[in-house]
Structures are given as structure tokens and as C-alpha cells.
Amino acid sequence: MKKIIFFHLLNDYSGSPKVLLQVIEAVAKKGFEAELYVGGGAEGGFLSSAPCVQKRYFYKRFENKYLTLLSYSLSQLILFIKLLRYRHASAIFYVNTLLPFGAALAGRVLGIQVIYHIHETSIRPRPLKLFLRWMVERCSSENIFVSHFLAKAESFTNIESRVIYNSIPQNMVSSGANHVYPYASGNKFNVLMICSLKAYKGVNEFVRIADLLSGQQDIEFNLVLGASDSEVDDFFSSVTLPDNLTIISRCKDVIPYYQRASVLLSLSKPEEWVETFGLTILEALSFGVPCIVPPVGGPVELVSEDKEGYLIDSNRVEDIAAKLAFLHKNPEVCFRLSEAARVKSLSFSVDNFESDVIEVFNGV
Structure with missing residues (x-):
């Protein structure tokens, strides 16, 4: 051998x-x-x-x-x-x-x-x-x-x-299978993004979307980054972060964040970085979390429009914010998307x- x-x-x-x-x-x-x-x-x-x-x-x-x-x-x-x-x-x-x-x-x-x-x-x-x-x-x-x-x-x-x-790893598969999609965990509609700390990943767009929805007290944003605290501080040194945004750095276990998530965003900017698959998208689907993803590249093999989520270019931050506000007000849509998301994840x-x-x- x-x-x-x-x-x-x-x-x-x-x-x-x-x-x-x-x-x-x-x-x-x-x-x-x-x-x-x-x-x-x-x-x-x-x-x-x-x-x-x-x-x-x-x-x-x-x-x-x-x-x-x-x-x-x-x-x-x-x-x-x-x-x-x-x-x-x-x-x-x-x-x-x-x-x-x-x-x-x-x-x-x-x-x-x-x-x-x-x-x-x-x-x-x-x-x-x-x-x-x-x-x-x-x-x-x-x-x-x-x-x-x-x-x-x-x-x-x-x-x-x-x-x-x-x-996705078997431990995450098991956690997802036993998870009940919450729609709003702790009475908070939770918007999640997990990515590396790169501008082409749409980090700045995520901050802008959070800022656009900062007036809605029951919507919160979690940004989980594969970066150290010092790298995060340097990246956002000249940025005023909205109060509804929490940044988590160097996270080894993302399962708790998927368990609290209402929606996952994937905001890679296609003109700079095309997602060829989207592992965080698949992970979110396995927990029944609806996803908003770019309309190009690998993500379209994971998410179909208005089925497991939505296909929206990351440059359209106002449209994404409006879609999140719509989902926040329509839990029945979230639950429908969640069911389709979990089914889709079984194919992988x-x-x-x-x-x-x-x-x-x-x-x-």
C-alpha cells in the first residue's frame, strides 16, 4: 500500500x-x-x-x-x-x-x-x-x-x-440533525456570517447591513472571523461598528452560532473572489438555517432562489437588509426555507x- x-x-x-x-x-x-x-x-x-x-x-x-x-x-x-x-x-x-x-x-x-x-x-x-x-x-x-x-x-x-x-464533520451532522431551528433565539432574530477577515469576503458589507438595520432592536448580527483579536482591531480601527453587531475572533467551535442563527449571510464579492463551494453555507443548511448567498459560483449548487434561501449579490446591501427585515417579520417563510435547507444538506x-x-x- x-x-x-x-x-x-x-x-x-x-x-x-x-x-x-x-x-x-x-x-x-x-x-x-x-x-x-x-x-x-x-x-x-x-x-x-x-x-x-x-x-x-x-x-x-x-x-x-x-x-x-x-x-x-x-x-x-x-x-x-x-x-x-x-x-x-x-x-x-x-x-x-x-x-x-x-x-x-x-x-x-x-x-x-x-x-x-x-x-x-x-x-x-x-x-x-x-x-x-x-x-x-x-x-x-x-x-x-x-x-x-x-x-x-x-x-x-x-x-x-x-x-x-x-x-461536514460527523459531529456537526449529528448536532444539526438534533437541532430545532429557532427562528428567533432568545427573542432575537440572529443574522450570522462566518468567514476569513478579508474585504473580498464581504466583511464591510456585513457591517453596512447591520448598520442599516440598527434601528430594529430585536435583530442582532454575529460576525465570526478566522482572525486574531489584534488583526480584528487593525482591520476595524477606522470603522464605527453598530451596537447590534458582535465580532467573534479565532473561533474553534462554530456550532453554537449555527444553533442560534436565524439566517446565514455569505457575502463574497464575485468581482474579487468567487466562492467555489461555500462550506459555511452547507454547515448552515445542515442546521436548517436559511441562507442568502451570491448568485454565482459554487453557492448556486447549494441554494436555490426562494427555496433554501435567496441569491443576492453582496453589493446590493439595501436589498439584503430589506430581505432580512422581511424574513424577520415572516417566520412562516423562515420555517419553510429551513425545512428545504435541511433536506438539501442531506445530499452532501x-x-x-x-x-x-x-x-x-x-x-x-
Whole structure:
């Protein structure tokens, strides 16, 4: 049985390492030998609990984008050199996201099979994206895409590809199955968004929507961010936050927030960042939480208009605020959307995810 060696650039609490953790857990259940190479220091993230041997390589992010690019380039050179030790190994290189190209290049040089798990399409600057696609074309033997949208948007000729939809962990599935959608928890209509602290994720739009509805005392907003307290303070240093908004940083357990949520917002700005799946959307659906999401990309494979929620561009903050006010006044609509949301989530089961992942390795 071949050893599976996984590669990821940065361990944090975002979607791609969360999905990779599930892949590693799936192969561990089947008895595969696995290792994980992850860049960065000892910061916590989903991959910290991965059931495999973990090894680190250099990577550091900076405020200056040019320093970050230099750090990234150096990290991949270091990774490439580290991997030359596998020249006689019977292994598979599993590259999570397009970014760890050093692993793919090492696999090509050593004659080791490379599998890419592709999560993203919005990579900047454009020359970097073109280079990373070129590496995939030269090094990959199979590509896994997280949605049909992404498979079409980032197709590669002459490389076998398949779509494996993301799923959610079993503990979250169980919590969602036992959850009773509250509509208004504690007599508060709760609007939730969970994302990384990036402007292109619609963080500023979420604040504006909260401000537009600040006059309605029984509507509250929770913004759960994958960032430290200092990063949050820096980001909002020049912003006056409305009183109805609570910001939660570096949250390891989001289940309590889904349990209180009346509606989930996903506000990624398509002109800057297209969501290729939307893991937080699926998580919310599993708790029966209606969602308002962008009308492009992977989210449209999760949410249909006026069924599990609504499709509204994040730039239309007034329209989103009006829709929230409508839902707040119409609980029967919320309950109808909630029922459809829970049904839709069943199509993305962890059992399907794990069987699809194992099929990839059984075929090599």
C-alpha cells in the first residue's frame, strides 16, 4: 500500500484545511499510511488534529504583499528540497489547493504520482495563477474539484478530473440533525456570517447591513472571523461598528452560532473572489438555517432562489437588509426555507464524501 503524503500551505480555520482534515481522517480509517506537510509556524488550525505524522516547512505571511510573495516562493523551494528524500519511496503526493506547487514539482521530478485537490479560482496576481495552472498541467495526474462550477471554470485538458463535494464533520451532522431551528433565539432574530477577515469576503458589507438595520432592536448580527483579536482591531480601527453587531475572533467551535442563527449571510464579492463551494453555507443548511448567498459560483449548487434561501449579490446591501427585515417579520417563510435547507444538506453526506475520497486512492 502506497504512503499518501499531503501538502497544505497554511494551517488555519478556513475551509480548505478543514476539508483536508476530513480527507486525512477518511484515509486513516481505511488504514492508509499518511504524512502531512504544512507551512508556517505552530499556529493553530484544523490540521493540528490531523491523525497522521505532521511535518512543517517554512512559510510566513507579511503585511507587505511583496514580502509575502517572496516568503511563499522561498517556502516552495524549501519544500521541494525537503521532498527529494522520497526519491525511492512508494508514495502519492496529494496537493491541497493550487498553492503548494513545490510538492507537485518534486513529484514530477521524482516520478511520484500527484493528485491535486482544487478549491479556488480567484488567485491574484494573475501571473501567479497562470504559473500555478501551468504547474498543474505539467505535474498532475488527477484533479479533484469541490464543485461542478469550479471543474468547468478551471478545467484542464488531458488530466483526469472528478468532482467531490465537500461535506461536514460527523459531529456537526449529528448536532444539526438534533437541532430545532429557532427562528428567533432568545427573542432575537440572529443574522450570522462566518468567514476569513478579508474585504473580498464581504466583511464591510456585513457591517453596512447591520448598520442599516440598527434601528430594529430585536435583530442582532454575529460576525465570526478566522482572525486574531489584534488583526480584528487593525482591520476595524477606522470603522464605527453598530451596537447590534458582535465580532467573534479565532473561533474553534462554530456550532453554537449555527444553533442560534436565524439566517446565514455569505457575502463574497464575485468581482474579487468567487466562492467555489461555500462550506459555511452547507454547515448552515445542515442546521436548517436559511441562507442568502451570491448568485454565482459554487453557492448556486447549494441554494436555490426562494427555496433554501435567496441569491443576492453582496453589493446590493439595501436589498439584503430589506430581505432580512422581511424574513424577520415572516417566520412562516423562515420555517419553510429551513425545512428545504435541511433536506438539501442531506445530499452532501460525510459517507458520500469519504467513499468518493477512498475511491480516488483505490484506483491508483
